[in-house]
Amino acid sequence: MSDDALLSPEALEERLRAIGAERYHILHPFHRLLHDGALSKPQVQAWALNRYYYQASIPAKDASLLARLPTPDLRREWRRRLVDHDGDGVKPGGVERWLVLCDGLGLERGYVMSLQGLLPATRFAVDAYVRFVRERSLLEAVASSLTEMFSPNIISERVSGMLRSYDFINEATLAYFTPRLTQAPQDVAFALDYVKREARTRAEQEQVLGALRFKCDLLWAQLDALHFAYVAPGLPPPGAFRP
Numbered sequence: 001m002s003d004d005a006l007l008s009p010e011a012l013e014e015r016l017r018a019i020g021a022e023r024y025h026i027l028h029p030f031h032r033l034l035h036d037g038a039l040s041k042p043q044v045q046a047w048a049l050n051r052y053y054y055q056a057s058i059p060a061k062d063a064s065l066l067a068r069l070p071t072p073d074l075r076r077e078w079r080r081r082l083v084d085h086d087g088d089g090v091k092p093g094g095v096e097r098w099l100v101l102c103d104g105l106g107l108e109r110g111y112v113m114s115l116q117g118l119l120p121a122t123r124f125a126v127d128a129y130v131r132f133v134r135e136r137s138l139l140e141a142v143a144s145s146l147t148e149m150f151s152p153n154i155i156s157e158r159v160s161g162m163l164r165s166y167d168f169i170n171e172a173t174l175a176y177f178t179p180r181l182t183q184a185p186q187d188v189a190f191a192l193d194y195v196k197r198e199a200r201t202r203a204e205q206e207q208v209l210g211a212l213r214f215k216c217d218l219l220w221a222q223l224d225a226l227h228f229a230y231v232a233p234g235l236p237p238p239g240a241f242r243p
């Protein structure tokens with residue numbers, strides 16, 4: 001088959017999964033340390049504080065994607081993500097549950113939400129995700145969410161590893177992750193089906209693959225920055241969180 005031939009939907013999915021197997025942040029040394037119990041409490045605090053910005057920005061990227069969807073069916077499907085993250089006013093959403101995780105680690109909420117201690121690279125990476133979803137095609141925007149294909153594995157590994165290894169972590173602290181184990185597969189079922197159906201040319205299929213690579217890279221870059229600042233060589237930039 002020539003290099004520019006249309007892939008079958010199954011072959012496209014296979015290539016997406018191969019990107020995850022090569023590049024998903026479960027493979028990053030910082031996650032290995034986090035999940036194996038090799039980090040100190042201040043290092044885990046730095047992870048939670050930085051990741052708060054990712055969590056808090058996800059509804060902004062989903063709202064901009066939602067605004068571009070052309071039909072009520074599609075918008076209703078994507079709207080669920082906003083409720084998952086923002087809550088419905090009665091049940092807390094993911095952003096609030098992430099703050100519970102930060103509370104459990106002894107971080108002051110006001111400080112976390114102020115973003116004052118954020119690493120510059122976290123801000124650049126997360127902002128790049130929000131901008132990508134706003135500016136690229138709808139197909140690429142949907143495809144960029146597909147790292148969630150790989151998140152149930154990392155979440156199971158993280159929760160069991162962290163509960164086993166850290167005396168400052170308990171099930172209540174990690175309650176953020178429990179609903180994600182059912183929400184992520186539901187999100188993925190829709191998004192994967194969408195890109196397999198809507199990428200109608202090989203060029204569009206390559207855009208889908210490129211969007212997933214971009215997303216893996218920005219997740220990886222966030223952990224590179226954490227590793228550099230808080231593990232080795234351990235050089236937090238000016239103004240960043242200092243344990």
Ligand SMILES: O=C(O)c1cc(C(=O)O)c2c(n1)C(=O)C(=O)c1cc(C(=O)O)[nH]c1-2
Nearest residue numbers: 058094144145146147148151154155180219
């Ligand atoms: O724990 C993780 O490693 C992880 C990874 C990802 C991901 O792969 O983007 C998400 C989440 N968690 C997550 O909790 C979450 O709500 C989420 C939303 C999205 C997205 O791109 O829309 N990714 C992720």
